Amino acid sequence: MRLLAFIVGLFLSQAVFATPDTLFLLRHAEKRDGINPNLSEAGKARAEHLVSMLKDKKIKHIFSTNYNRTLETVKPLSQKLGIVVTHYNPRQLTALVKQLKTLKGNTVIVGHSNTTPQLVKLLTDHDVTINEDQFDELFVIEGGALTLLSSNN
16 A cells, blocks of 8 residues: 555656656747737748747647737647647746646747746746847757757748
């Protein structure tokens, strides 16, 4: 009986401390001006390009803040893959990290020029920055290792 309890406990603890295979973190694509703006034409093109970059990456989860620019950035990918986008609160990144650590499978998280670097820091302890005019950085976290790719390719 103790052995069974140990095995169940071990299984549950691994589920709690599991991490997704690969995390893809990015800032929303280029936007128009205004409050809660939509994507510009360049942003729409980048969102479509993200589909070609990520469609074969075995994505299982997509997270986005609930703003037009972030949702429109992942909409083509979520439609292509048939994955419902999960909204997260950009003011509660620690809660998002806890949620991410319970997932299995590759995950895309789209945020903003301030929240994406904060997430990278929480997940890897690396400091990164995104300038206000940068929309092409794709941060890849796999096994705790951080890689920077460009969504211009």
